[in-house]
Amino acid sequence: MKRLFYFFLFVCVAVIANAQAKYVFYFIGDGMGVNQVNGTEMYRAEIQKGRIGVEPLLFTQFPVGTMATTFSATNSVTDSSAAGTALSTGEKTYNGSIGMDDQKNPLQTVAEKAKKAGKRVGVTTSVSVDHATPAAFYAHQPDRNMYYEIATDLPKAGFDFYAGAGFLKPTTTYDKKEAPSIFPMFEEAGYTIARGYNDYKAKAAAAGKMILIQEEGADTGSLPYAIDSKEGDLTLAQITESAIDFLTKGKNKGFFLMVEGGKIDWACHGNDAATVFHEVADMDNAIKVAYEFYKKHPKETLIVVTADHETGGIALGTGKYALNLKALENQKASAEVLSKKISDLRKAKNNHVAWEDIKNLLSEEMGFWSVLPITWAQEKKLRDEYEKSFVRNKVEFAESMYAKTEPMAAKAKEVMDQIAMVGWTSGGHSAGYVPVFAIGAGSDLFIGKMDNTEIPKRIAKAGGYK
Numbered sequence: 514m515k516r517l518f519y520f521f522l523f524v525c526v527a528v529i530a531n532a533q534a535k536y537v538f539y540f541i542g543d544g545m546g547v548n549q550v551n552g553t554e555m556y557r558a559e560i561q562k563g564r565i566g567v568e569p570l571l572f573t574q575f576p577v578g579t580m581a582t583t584f585s586a587t588n589s590v591t592d593s594s595a596a597g598t599a600l601s602t603g604e605k606t607y608n609g610s611i612g613m614d615d616q617k618n619p620l621q622t623v624a625e626k627a628k629k630a631g632k633r634v635g636v637t638t639s640v641s642v643d644h645a646t647p648a649a650f651y652a653h654q655p656d657r658n659m660y661y662e663i664a665t666d667l668p669k670a671g672f673d674f675y676a677g678a679g680f681l682k683p684t685t686t687y688d689k690k691e692a693p694s695i696f697p698m699f700e701e702a703g704y705t706i707a708r709g710y711n712d713y714k715a716k717a718a719a720a721g722k723m724i725l726i727q728e729e730g731a732d733t734g735s736l737p738y739a740i741d742s743k744e745g746d747l748t749l750a751q752i753t754e755s756a757i758d759f760l761t762k763g764k765n766k767g768f769f770l771m772v773e774g775g776k777i778d779w780a781c782h783g784n785d786a787a788t789v790f791h792e793v794a795d796m797d798n799a800i801k802v803a804y805e806f807y808k809k810h811p812k813e814t815l816i817v818v819t820a821d822h823e824t825g826g827i828a829l830g831t832g833k834y835a836l837n838l839k840a841l842e843n844q845k846a847s848a849e850v851l852s853k854k855i856s857d858l859r860k861a862k863n864n865h866v867a868w869e870d871i872k873n874l875l876s877e878e879m880g881f882w883s884v885l886p887i888t889w890a891q892e893k894k895l896r897d898e899y900e901k902s903f904v905r906n907k908v909e910f911a912e913s914m915y916a917k918t919e920p921m922a923a924k925a926k927e928v929m930d931q932i933a934m935v936g937w938t939s940g941g942h943s944a945g946y947v948p949v950f951a952i953g954a955g956s957d958l959f960i961g962k963m964d965n966t967e968i969p970k971r972i973a974k975a976g977g978y979k
Contacts, residue, residue: 534815534954534975535767537627538803540572541600542796543593543646544778546823546945547580552786552838552935553793555829559839570797571804572818575952581965583822583947586615590944593778594657596821596965597649601771603970611645611663612653619653623969626978627769628672635674635756635768639749639795640735640775642667642677642726646821650771651675659687664695667724668702674759674770675704676725676752679733699724710751723759725752735776738847739795740788749774749799757806767813769976772799781824782914784937785848785926787841789827807953815953815975819968823945826938833934840932843880851878852922859903866903868896871921879925891928898924913940 542549550573557568585595586605595608602620606613614620628634638647643663648654652666660682667675683695696706705720707713709728717723727736727747737746753772760768774796780788800818807814830836846854858866858874875895876883887895902908902920911923918926930936949968951959955975959968972978 532812532954533977535813536806536810536815537632537769537972537976538800538807538814538816539623539769539771539972540774540796540800540803540816540818541597541646541771542774542777542793542818542820543640544781544822544824544942545774545793545796545820545947546827546943547948548827548829548945549777549781549789549793549820549823550948552827552829553790553797555836556790556838556841557794559836560842563839565836570794572797572800572816572950573948575816575818575950575956577949577951577956577959579949579959579962580946581819581949581963581968582944583820583965584944590942591822592657592942593645593821594649597646599965600646600819600821600968601649603966603968603973605966609657610655611648611657611659612650613655617655622650623973623978624650624672624769624771625670626973627976628670630976630978631766632976632978633674633760633766633768634672635676635760635770636672637674637676637725637749637752637756637771638678638773638775639752640677640773640779641679641681641733642675642724643680643682644677644775646773646775647675647677647771656687661686661692661695665698667695668699668704671702672722673768674723674725674756676723676756678731678735678747679726681734683733710747710755713755717755717759717762720759725755735779738776738780738788738792738849740791740844741847741850749795750802753799753802757802767976769972769978770803772796772803774799777820778824779915780847781827782940783848783916783918783926784825784913784930784940786827786930786933786935787844788847789825790838790841804952811953813954815955815972816951817956817959817968817972818948818950819965820947821965823943823947825940826943826945828936828938831931831934831936836934838933838935840880840885841929843884844929845878848918848922848926849916851925852916852919854878855919855921864903864906868899871895871899871903875925879929881925881928885932887928891931894928895921895924 554567
């Protein structure tokens with residue numbers, strides 16, 4: 514009898530895995546390599562359970578787990594636009610391209626295929642809607658920095674739901690000329706603009722098509738880092754919830770939804786380990802929203818989770834055969850927010866900042882001295898930077914891809930990495946494998962190592978998009 518039960522269980526799982534997906538979720542963690550995921554789970558084990566090991570994220574428990582290569586057509590190490598294009602179209606292209614091949618011809622995306630197949634389509638992100646990864650699903654431009662031109666492609670694609678922080682260049686073309694605002698263009702194309710989660714809830718019922726961005730006055734470039742998020746801030750989980758709500762209202766034809774955790778990459782560019790692990794967990798929270806939907810429609814729903822590339826070359830261990838990730842829980846904010854607090858302190862004290870002022874701030878924000886013991890060498894690193902930037906007033910901001918950081922904040926981050934025993938090889942991308950996880954209808958298609966170009970092809974097959 515037991516053998517018969519397991520046989521029927523196997524048959525049921527096989528039927529679900531091979532069924533056509535009416536609902537497709539495509540999660541992309543920008544910059545999220547294997548170690549970003551593993552590090553997050555090990556960090557969770559240390560802070561939540563007080564033990565060495567892993568405390569699994571939801572998506573790593575999906576029945577299908579594998580890895581993918583990420584190189585572009587022109588570079589062993591891809592950028593986000595070429596990787597986004599590979600993940601959206603199934604074709605390699607040059608670094609910098611948005612939805613175009615290496616001859617600058619437009620490529621059809623899996624989102625466009627889904628729309629042609631009669632599905633509702635959503636493209637969402639935690640950064641700007643015109644950023645590389647989301648843009649690669651709806652736009653066709655030769656350069657990822659053509660933000661205005663990318664935005665003008667949004668209504669041409671005609672997708673049903675877009676969401677993110679905002680738009681980077683709503684009135685300025687790539688060649689820096691003033692141009693008509695993109696927002697009236699969106700409204701003329703039938704889009705309702707919702708600014709914030711509450712505004713979405715107020716406008717969704719009457720809207721035919723929707724663009725959800727942050728409230729007026731908020732950062733148009735990105736949502737706050739999860740580690741910095743406050744009550745009332747728009748979150749990736751809320752965006753995912755709103756997308757599901759909008760794409761299933763009225764006559765339900767099924768949907769394709771891409772959700773990007775865009776700031777994993779930003780934190781990795783800044784070599785900010787604590788912020789990285791919070792961002793990965795934040796994307797997992799958005800995946801939990803999709804998973805709750807999946808549980809209601811298990812035979813019709815496919816969830817795929819992957820990344821466009823790895824960023825930073827993060828190393829879990831710096832030679833001591835140990836990790837101290839628990840130390841990272843003492844970091845109260847991202848390096849960017851710490852940088853602002855140091856700048857505010859500088860202004861408040863009219864640049865006459867005492868060493869004790871810095872020690873008090875780093876004790877409060879990073880746990881140095883008060884909770885985490887600091888070695889003589891580590892204190893010297895911090896003290897030397899204090900002498901340079903506060904006594905001699907030689908302030909050289911540390912620059913990463915997406916941030917300029919007060920030098921003292923940068924040194925504090927280095928000290929925290931030393932304590933946690935986390936290393937980095939660069940502030941850029943690497944060619945490391947990225948993870949691929951899947952569950953639901955068609956998930957059997959994702960078994961085995963693959964190239965990133967295979968992922969959208971297999972999604973199209975699972976969804977029945979021609």
